[in-house]
Amino acid sequence: MSDKSSKIKALQATGLMRELMGGHFRELDEAARTRDRKIAWCTSVGPAELLRSFGFLVYFPENHGAVLGSSRAAADLIPLANARGYSPDICSYLTSDIGSYLAGRTPLQKAFGMEGVPRPDILVYNTNQCRDVQDWFAFYQREWGVPMVGIDTQRSLGDLTSDHMDGLVAQHRALIPVLEQVSGRKFDLDRLKEVVASSYRCTQLWKRVLQLAAHRPSPLTFFDATIQMGPAVVLRGTPEAEQYYPVLIAELEARINAGEAAVAGEKHRFYWEGMPVWGKLRDHAEQFAGMGVCVVASTYCNSWIFEPLGASDPFEGMARSYTELFIVRSEAYKEAYLKRMIDLYAIDGVIYHDAKTCPNNSNCRYGLPKRLSDSTGVPYVTINGDLNDLRLYSEEQTRTQFEALVEQLPGRR
Amino acid sequence: MGAVYCGVDIGASSTKLVLVGADGRVMARAMEPSGVDYAATARRCLETARQAAAGAAEPTATVATGYGRDNVDFAQETRTEIHCHGLGCWHDLRQAMSIVDIGGQDNKVIHLDENGRRREFRMNRKCAAGTGAFLEEVALRLALQVGDLNALATMATESVSLGSFCTVFAKTEILAHLRRGSPVQGIVRGAFESVVARIVEMDPLEGTVVATGGVVAHNPMIVEILAAKLGRPVVMPTAPQFTGALGAALTAAGLHEQTRPEPA
Numbered sequence: 001m002s003d004k005s006s007k008i009k010a011l012q013a014t015g016l017m018r019e020l021m022g023g024h025f026r027e028l029d030e031a032a033r034t035r036d037r038k039i040a041w042c043t044s045v046g047p048a049e050l051l052r053s054f055g056f057l058v059y060f061p062e063n064h065g066a067v068l069g070s071s072r073a074a075a076d077l078i079p080l081a082n083a084r085g086y087s088p089d090i091c092s093y094l095t096s097d098i099g100s101y102l103a104g105r106t107p108l109q110k111a112f113g114m115e116g117v118p119r120p121d122i123l124v125y126n127t128n129q130c131r132d133v134q135d136w137f138a139f140y141q142r143e144w145g146v147p148m149v150g151i152d153t154q155r156s157l158g159d160l161t162s163d164h165m166d167g168l169v170a171q172h173r174a175l176i177p178v179l180e181q182v183s184g185r186k187f188d189l190d191r192l193k194e195v196v197a198s199s200y201r202c203t204q205l206w207k208r209v210l211q212l213a214a215h216r217p218s219p220l221t222f223f224d225a226t227i228q229m230g231p232a233v234v235l236r237g238t239p240e241a242e243q244y245y246p247v248l249i250a251e252l253e254a255r256i257n258a259g260e261a262a263v264a265g266e267k268h269r270f271y272w273e274g275m276p277v278w279g280k281l282r283d284h285a286e287q288f289a290g291m292g293v294c295v296v297a298s299t300y301c302n303s304w305i306f307e308p309l310g311a312s313d314p315f316e317g318m319a320r321s322y323t324e325l326f327i328v329r330s331e332a333y334k335e336a337y338l339k340r341m342i343d344l345y346a347i348d349g350v351i352y353h354d355a356k357t358c359p360n361n362s363n364c365r366y367g368l369p370k371r372l373s374d375s376t377g378v379p380y381v382t383i384n385g386d387l388n389d390l391r392l393y394s395e396e397q398t399r400t401q402f403e404a405l406v407e408q409l410p411g412r413r
Numbered sequence: 414m415g416a417v418y419c420g421v422d423i424g425a426s427s428t429k430l431v432l433v434g435a436d437g438r439v440m441a442r443a444m445e446p447s448g449v450d451y452a453a454t455a456r457r458c459l460e461t462a463r464q465a466a467a468g469a470a471e472p473t474a475t476v477a478t479g480y481g482r483d484n485v486d487f488a489q490e491t492r493t494e495i496h497c498h499g500l501g502c503w504h505d506l507r508q509a510m511s512i513v514d515i516g517g518q519d520n521k522v523i524h525l526d527e528n529g530r531r532r533e534f535r536m537n538r539k540c541a542a543g544t545g546a547f548l549e550e551v552a553l554r555l556a557l558q559v560g561d562l563n564a565l566a567t568m569a570t571e572s573v574s575l576g577s578f579c580t581v582f583a584k585t586e587i588l589a590h591l592r593r594g595s596p597v598q599g600i601v602r603g604a605f606e607s608v609v610a611r612i613v614e615m616d617p618l619e620g621t622v623v624a625t626g627g628v629v630a631h632n633p634m635i636v637e638i639l640a641a642k643l644g645r646p647v648v649m650p651t652a653p654q655f656t657g658a659l660g661a662a663l664t665a666a667g668l669h670e671q672t673r674p675e676p677a
C-alpha cells in the first residue's frame with residue numbers, strides 16, 4: 001500500500017535556516033572557548049527572554065536532546081547514563097544528553113566544528129513541562145559547580161488565576177539578583193521589553209507558518225515543522241529568528257498559490273499528538289506520504305506559540321506564556337484544545353504517541369483518545385514508542401498501526 | 414473451473430493461505446511455519462492449497478497480510494492484519510463484534526459495527542506478555558512442548574497465579590512455584606489465565622466476542638477461561654488461525670462489506 005519513491009517535497013528555505021542555526025552554535029562555541037560572553041542553559045519553554053536581556057547567550061539542552069535523537073547517536077549514549085543510575089524509564093533527552101557528556105561526544109562537533117556542548121555560567125529551568133528538566137540540570141550543577149535557578153510552575157492547571165500569575169511573576173522577578181550577579185550587568189527593563197517584543201514577533205511568524213497547513217492541500221507537514229521550528233525554539237528573541245520565518249512563509253505561500261502540496265496527491269489529513277519519534281522522522285514522513293497522508297498539525301509544534309508575550313508588562317507576558325501552554329494544562333483543557341485543532345485543520349485521523357519516557361507529553365493515558373474520538377467521530381491510533389530511546393519502539397507494530405488507521409477511513413475498504 | 418482468489422497471511426510464526434472462489438466460498442487452506450524465506454514459504458503454501466483444491470487455477474488476484482506482507486512476490490496488494498481479521502470474521506458471523514486475535518508476537522482487539530465496519534482497534538504494548546511467544550517461553554521453562562499445554566491446563570485441579578506483566582518476571586515466578594512443588598498442570602493453567610488477563614486489560618470487550626489466531630486454535634482452554642472471565646460465551650470462527658488469510662482472500666475477490674453477498 002505504500003509507494004517507495006519519495007512523495008515529499010523539500011523546502012528551499014532550510015538552507016538559510018541551517019546557516020542561521022550554525023551561526024548560533026558557532027557563537028556559543030566561541031564564547032565557551034574565550035569566556036568573553038556569558039552562557040546560560042535554559043529549558044526550551046522559558047524563561048529565555050529574561051536571560052537574553054542580561055546579554056547571556058542561551059543554549060537549550062532539549063534541542064541537543066532532539067539532535068541526539070534524530071542523528072540516532074542516542075542509542076549508544078542512553079546506556080551510559082543508565083549505567084550511572086539514571087533509569088531507562090526517565091526522560092530519554094536527559095539520558096541521551098548525560099550519556100553524550102559522559103562519552104565526550106556530540107553531533108554538534110561534526111556539524112558545527114564545536115568543541116563540545118558549551119559549558120554554562122548558569123543553569124535556568126522551568127518545571128512547567130516536567131520535573132526531569134530540574135534533575136537533568138542538577139547533574140551539570142554538581143558536575144561543574146555552576147549555579148542553578150528556576151521557576152517552579154504548578155501543573156495540570158485549568159484556568160490560570162491571578163494567584164497563579166502573581167506567584168509566577170514573583171518567581172521571575174526573584175531571578176533578577178542572581179542573574180545580575182552572574183552576568184555582571186544590571187537589570188534593564190527596556191532591554192527586556194525589546195527582547196520580549198522580538199520573541200512575540202517570532203511567535204506570530206511561527207504561528208503563521210503552522211496555520212498555512214490548514215490549507216488543502218497543505219504546503220507543510222508535521223515532519224517539516226519539527227525541523228523548521230528550530231529558530232522559534234533556539235533563536236526567538238533574536239533578529240535571526242525574525243529574519244528566517246518571512247522567507248519560509250513566502251515559500252509556503254508560493255506553494256499554496258501554485259497549488260503545490262507538501263505530500264503529492266494529499267488524500268487524508270492527520271494530527272500528531274505527543275513527541276516525535278526523532279530517530280524515525282524520515283521513515284514516518286515517507287510512510288505517510290506513500291499513503292497519501294499529510295500529517296498537517298501537531299500539539300508539539302504549536303507549543304512554541306506564546307501569544308501573551310504581547311502583554312504590556314513583560315513579566316506578566318513571560319509568566320503567562322510559559323504557563324498557558326498545553327503541557328501545563330488540565331485534561332479538560334487539552335481535550336477542548338485538540339477538538340479545536342481537529343476542526344481548524346480538517347483532521348481525518350489522530351495519532352497519539354505514548355512516549356515511554358515522557359509521560360507529560362503522552363496525552364493518551366487518561367482515556368482522552370476515546371473520549372475525543374467518540375465526540376468528534378474522528379478515528380485515532382495510539383502507538384507505543386519514545387522520543388529518543390528506540391529500544392522502546394517497534395517498527396513493525398507502528399507501521400501496521402499507521403496503515404490500519406488509513407484503511408479505517410471512510411471511503412476505504 | 415472458475416476464478417480463484419488467494420489470501421496469504423505471513424505471521425511471525427506461521428504462514429497461512431486461503432483460496433476462495435468468486436462467491437467467497439473457501440476452496441482450500443494451507444499452513445507452514447514462516448521460516449526465513451517468506452516468499453518461498455508463501456509459494457509452497459499456494460502449491461499445497463492448489464493441490465488440495467483439486468488443481469485449482471493460478472489465482473486471479475492475491476492479497477498479502479501479516480508482518481511479511483511486503484515479501485509475497487505474487488501478491489498484487491497488501492492489507493494490514495487488522496483489516497483482514499476483521500473481514501474474515503465478518504464473513505463468518507455478520508454481526509457487530511469485538512475480535513480478540515492472539516498471535517505469536519502480538520495481540521489485537523478489533524471492533525466491528527453491525528455493518529462490518531471497523532470502529533476501533535488496539536494492539537498490545539511492546540512486550541511478549543500474553544502472546545504466543547509468552548506460552549513458548551513457559552513451555553521451555555517447564556521442559557514441555559507447546560502442543561502439550563492445552564491438555565495439561567485441562568487436567569489442572571487448581572491454578573497457580575502468575576501476577577507479573579513481564580514475561581521474564583513470570584518465568585521467575587514459575588521457578589518459585591516449581592521450588593515450592595506446585596503441580597505443572599496448575600502452572601500451565603496459571604499461564605493461560607495470565608494470557609487472558611493481558612487481553613482483558615486491553616479493552617472492555619463489549620458485545621459479541623470472537624477469538625482468533627493460532628494460540629486459541631491450539632489452546633481452546635484459553636477461550637474457555639476468557640469466556641468464564643467475561644461471563645458469557647466467546648465465539649470461535651470456523652478456522653480461527655485462518656481468519657487473516659481469509660480476509661485477504663476476500664479482499665482479493667473484491668468482496669468487501671458493501672458488495673459481499675448476503676449469507677445463504
Ligand code: SF4
Binds near residue numbers: 358
Ligand atoms: S517534557 Fe518530556 S522530553 Fe521534555 S524534558 Fe520533560 S520528560 Fe524530557
